[in-house]
Amino acid sequence: MNTSRPTLATMTTRTKILAAIGVTAALLFIAASQMTDSYWLRMISKPIPVLILAYWVSTLRVKGPYQLAILIGLLLSALGDILLEMSNTTFLFGLVAFLLGHVAYIVAFTRDARKLYPLRAAAAYTYGLVAFGFLSRTGTLGDMRIPVMIYVLVISVMLWRAAGRVGEPKILPFSAWAGLIGALFFVFSDSVLAFRLFETPIQLGGVVVIVTYWLGQLGIALSAWRK
DSSP: OOOOOOOGGGOOHHHHHHHHHHHHHHHHHHHIIIIIOOHHHHHHHTTHHHHHHHHHHHTOSSOSHHHHHHHHHHHHHHHHHHHHHHOGGGHHHHHHHHHHHHHHHHHHHTTSOOOOOHHHHHHHHHHHHHHHHHHHHHSOOGGGHHHHHHHHHHHHHHHHHHHTTTTOTTSOHHHHHHHHHHHHHHHHHHHHHHHHHTTOSOOOOHHHHHHHHHHHHHHHHHTTOOO
8 A cells, every 4th residue: 555645746637627626616605605695506515515525535546444434424514514504494403414424533533543642632622611611601502502512522522533643653644634634624613603503702704614614524535545
């Protein structure tokens, strides 16, 4: 197995075409959300960037349990995209899809790194505790308190395990850092989304949420890339 660092120069023409399709769909979704408010354009375009990433991971030359778990996480996230966008009645189902997606990423991140790293765990859990405390004090969680608490716990574990891959000698630094940066973007996006949905004083724009979400998924998908 060739485990050298992947670079842009090693990207195939197919990968470049897929990237162009994904970026186009992302721009269409942002336009539909911010300018036209077209329901069907939002529904069609929103899951495409993550589905493109899932397809790309499925075509990688090097395949294994890590790549499979990342693929499953991406597909579950794409399902979550659809359910969250569909209607308020499907929101909880979308939350469950994303929760399972994070579990898939945890499985991936623990395939090749199981050292505990207590300080990294403490940092991830501290952030989760602070974020949930902020939501509880300033937001309108209501009946969603328990589901949100479970979700915050799971994403904290996901962030911890992504951090646990950094510095492991048998893991490519490119893969480890791509996964960690992706996890950080994903956690940030989820946090901002929760702050918006539950009406806390922090109300960053929806574009911030979706762009950081896509960057998070991109980083996690890239962590599966082996030249």
